Amino acid sequence: MKKIEAIIRKSKFDEVKKALHETGVNFFTYWDVTGVGNEKQGHVYRGVSYSTSDIQRRILSIVVSDEFLDRTLKAIFEAAYTGTVGDGKIFISTIDEAYRIRTKEGGSDSLN
Amino acid sequence: MEIEAVVDLMWIVLCGVLVFFMQAGFTLVEVGFTRAKNSGNIIMKNLMDLAVGSLAFWIIGYSIMYGDSIGSFIGTPSFFYDVREDMHNLFFQTVFCATAATIISGAIAERTKFSAYLILSVLMTTVIYPISGHWVWQGDGWLTNLGFIDFAGSTVVHSVGGWAALVAAVLVGPRLGKYSADGKSNAIPGHNMLYGALGVFILWMGWFGFNAGSELAITGDSAFNVAGIIITTNLAAAAGAVASLALTWIRFGKADLSMTLNGALAGLVGITAGCAAVSPMGAFFIGIISGLVVVFSIEFIDKVLKIDDPVGAISVHGVSGAIGTLMVGVFATDGGLLYGGGFHQLGVQAIGVFAIGAWAIIAAFIVLIIIKKTIGLRVSEQEELEGLDMHEHGIDSYPEFGHGDK
Numbered sequence: 001m002k003k004i005e006a007i008i009r010k011s012k013f014d015e016v017k018k019a020l021h022e023t024g025v026n027f028f029t030y031w032d033v034t035g036v037g038n039e040k041q042g043h044v045y046r047g048v049s050y051s052t053s054d055i056q057r058r059i060l061s062i063v064v065s066d067e068f069l070d071r072t073l074k075a076i077f078e079a080a081y082t083g084t085v086g087d088g089k090i091f092i093s094t095i096d097e098a099y100r101i102r103t104k105e106g107g108s109d110s111l112n
Numbered sequence: 113m114e115i116e117a118v119v120d121l122m123w124i125v126l127c128g129v130l131v132f133f134m135q136a137g138f139t140l141v142e143v144g145f146t147r148a149k150n151s152g153n154i155i156m157k158n159l160m161d162l163a164v165g166s167l168a169f170w171i172i173g174y175s176i177m178y179g180d181s182i183g184s185f186i187g188t189p190s191f192f193y194d195v196r197e198d199m200h201n202l203f204f205q206t207v208f209c210a211t212a213a214t215i216i217s218g219a220i221a222e223r224t225k226f227s228a229y230l231i232l233s234v235l236m237t238t239v240i241y242p243i244s245g246h247w248v249w250q251g252d253g254w255l256t257n258l259g260f261i262d263f264a265g266s267t268v269v270h271s272v273g274g275w276a277a278l279v280a281a282v283l284v285g286p287r288l289g290k291y292s293a294d295g296k297s298n299a300i301p302g303h304n305m306l307y308g309a310l311g312v313f314i315l316w317m318g319w320f321g322f323n324a325g326s327e328l329a330i331t332g333d334s335a336f337n338v339a340g341i342i343i344t345t346n347l348a349a350a351a352g353a354v355a356s357l358a359l360t361w362i363r364f365g366k367a368d369l370s371m372t373l374n375g376a377l378a379g380l381v382g383i384t385a386g387c388a389a390v391s392p393m394g395a396f397f398i399g400i401i402s403g404l405v406v407v408f409s410i411e412f413i414d415k416v417l418k419i420d421d422p423v424g425a426i427s428v429h430g431v432s433g434a435i436g437t438l439m440v441g442v443f444a445t446d447g448g449l450l451y452g453g454g455f456h457q458l459g460v461q462a463i464g465v466f467a468i469g470a471w472a473i474i475a476a477f478i479v480l481i482i483i484k485k486t487i488g489l490r491v492s493e494q495e496e497l498e499g500l501d502m503h504e505h506g507i508d509s510y511p512e513f514g515h516g517d518k
Contacts, residue, residue, distance in 0.1 A: 044364040045299035046371060046424070047411040 001095040001108055002069050004062040007035070007088040008080040013058050019079035020062070023071050027111060028062040038085065057088060063095055065108035116331040123338075124200045127325025131207040134318035135162050135214060140311025141377075142218040145302035145370060145423045149499025150222045151509035157217045157229050164230060165210040165237040173209060174202055177242035177250065184254040187246050204325060208269055211322075212241045215273025218423035219281045223288075223496050226504045228483045232280070240475045241272055244468045259457070260464040261444065264326035266385030266436040267468050274430020275469050276476035278419070283480045284489045286420030288496055297415050300422070305369055312373045316349055319380045323387040341387045344395035345380065348387075351399025352379020352406070359407045371407055374424045378406035381429055382436030386443060394443030394450075401439065402432045434465045 008016055010032070020028065034054050042051045064072050073090065081087060100110040139158040143151045165173075170193055178201075179187030193202055213236040217229070247253035248260060248268050262268050290298055302308060324341040327334050356375020360368035382402030383395050390398065409427035413419050419426070441458025442449045449458055483489055490496075495503040502508060 043299070043301075044366060044368065045301045046368075047360075047364065047407070047414065048297050048299040049364075050299040 001063060001065055001098055001111070003093045003095050004060075004064065004069070004072060004076070005091040005093075006060045006062070006076050006080070007033070007057050007090075008060065008076070009082070009086065009088060010056060010058045012080045012082070012087075016060070016076055016079040019075040020072065023068075023075045025062060025064060025068065025072055025075070028060055030058055030060045033057055033059045055086065063098060063111055065111060119331050120329040120334075121200050123330040124204050124325060124328060127321035128200070128204040128207050130318045130321025131204070131211065131325065132162075132318075134207075134211060134315050134322065135159075137311045137314035137316075137318055138211075138214045138218070140307045140314065141373070142221055142311075142423050144304045144307030144309070144311060145218070146221045147300065147499075148303040148510055148513070149501055151303075151501060152505050152507050153226060153500035154217065154221055155509075156226065156505060158214055160230060161213040161217065161233040161236075162210045164233045165213045166206050168234050168237040169206045169209045169242075170202065171238070173238045173242045174205060176238065177205065177209075177245045179250075181246065181250055181252040184252055184257060185246070186243055187250060201328075204328075208265060208322075209237050209241050209245075212265075212269045212273040213237050215270065215425050215429045216277040216280050217425075219277035219421045219425040220284050221422045222500065223490055224280075224284050225487065225489060225491055226500070227487060228489045231483055231487075232276075232479060235479045236273075236276065236476075240276060240472060240479070241269075243475075244268065244272055244471050247468070248464070255464045255467065258463065259460050261389055261440045261457070261461065262385045262437055262464065263388045264323045264384045266381055266383075266433040267465055269433075270381045270384060270429040271433035271437070271465070271469060272472045274426050274428070274433055275472035277421070278426045278430055279473055279476040280480055280489075281419050281421050281426065283477075283484055286418065287422070288493065290420045291418055295418065297418070302370065302422070308370060308373055312376055316376060316380060319345055319349070319384075323384055327388065337388060343392055344387045344390060345383055347392055347395040348379040348383030348399030348402070349376045350379070351396045352376050352382065352403035355379075355400045355403025356407050359404055363407075371410065371424075374406055374410065374428055375403040377428045378402040378432040381432040382439065384433070385437040386440035389440055389444040389446065390448075391443075391445055394439075394445070394448075398436055398439045398443060402435055405435055406432055430469075434469065437461055437465050 035057055036053050037055050040051045040053050097106060098110045099106045135158055139155055142154045172189055172191055174193045175190040176187045182188055213233050245268050247255040248262050320342055323345045324338045327338050330338050353372055353376035357367055357372045360371045379399035379402045382398045406427050409431045410424045413421055413426055438461050441461040444457055445451050447453035447457040
């Protein structure tokens with residue numbers, strides 16, 4: 001099993017969610033994050049100019065069986081893409097084990 | 113009782129209620145323009161300066177302002193005012209007094225001790241505001257005798273509050289992080305512009321009571337006066353907003369929200385002195401001038417003088433109040449410079465602006481320096497960083513955002 005952590009634009013979230021459903025990924029968690037990157041945003045507040053590198057993004061945590069990895073990645077790559085700086089990043093790691101609490105079943109069966 | 117007297121009294125009470133609600137406007141503007149962690153403290157300050165001020169003004173402040181004049185300088189003090197035929201005036205003047213007191217709150221927001229603020233409110237409503245108010249509104253004050261015009265209080269209410277706010281902001285010092293070590297001014301964005309905007313709408317509405325109520329009558333000839341004041345008040349506020357919008361749009365490249373809100377308020381403060389003395393065209397120009405000056409004033413105070421005023425109270429109330437009062441000498445249709453009256457009225461206006469400004473600054477300085485040397489003006493660094501809500505009041509104003517453990 002693999003864990004895919006994808007940092008994406010909030011504005012792309014609905015498209016990514018739809019693409020994941022169409023791929024067959026129906027279980028994942030997400031949360032809103034603030035990150036620091038290359039992008040800078042300029043502001044003026046009451047006559048004082050300031051810029052912030054704090055960028056708002058959404059992070060998705062998706063655990064899939066090994067055979068689902070490629071098509072899940074493909075769905076994110078297509079749905080989260082705009083081509084401009086700031087589209088986000090994807091990190092993959094290995095998951096040792098997964099369980100469903102209700103039935104205590106383990107392995108990739110617990111992911112569905 | 114004559115029906116005219118009943119209607120006039122009703123008008124004063126109704127307008128007093130509108131002015132009372134301006135406290136909500138001040139609260140919203142100040143909460144919106146500052147950070148979430150200090151919201152409860154600002155609510156408490158605005159609630160309690162009204163409550164403390166109402167008591168203090170009834171106990172002694174009203175008599176110092178409106179009691180029989182001693183040398184045209186101060187009213188004869190008496191305690192616990194209770195004249196049945198004058199209760200409507202006590203109410204109307206109480207809410208004006210509370211307005212002057214609450215102006216200070218915004219300028220010293222986010223770092224001032226609550227106890228120090230309460231003491232300041234008491235002295236503001238018993239001594240500082242009533243004495244200079246006596247000079248102009250008691251009928252026998254020395255500025256009244258000179259011919260000084262401040263119809264509804266650009267100077268008597270707003271500048272007094274604004275100059276006291278200036279002294280307070282200097283003595284309490286800037287918020288942590290407002291200025292870098294090299295003196296650079298940093299932005300500390302307010303946490304809710306919707307509150308700020310709603311507050312300005314409420315203030316704008318309340319101002320119709322503030323200015324038109326100051327006619328103190330609505331029957332007979334006063335009816336058209338009241339309607340005229342409503343128009344000059346609205347035009348000046350609108351012109352102030354337009355002027356600030358245009359200026360900030362040009363200077364910063366974007367139509368600036370919080371400064372445009374300040375512009376509307378500056379127009380309102382500016383027209384308050386002359387709302388009954390100028391034409392609609394005069395009101396338009398007073399609004400434009402106030403809306404332009406307030407933007408430069410906010411930047412000057414922030415970047416050059418390096419005085420931290422989170423909501424712009426010093427500029428909106430102190431500076432615009434002074435400008436508006438002076439402009440009466442220019443735009444008054446009877447005696448104004450542009451209407452063939454020469455410089456006499458302008459000179460009288462200048463004397464009033466400077467005399468009351470000096471009084472407010474000196475009196476506020478004495479009061480504040482005593483507070484500073486005794487109980488202290490400022491909260492601890494830790495308290496300021498973590499927010500006054502938790503440390504002064506033991507509450508989180510937004511408990512479900514961030515701290516909630518579900």
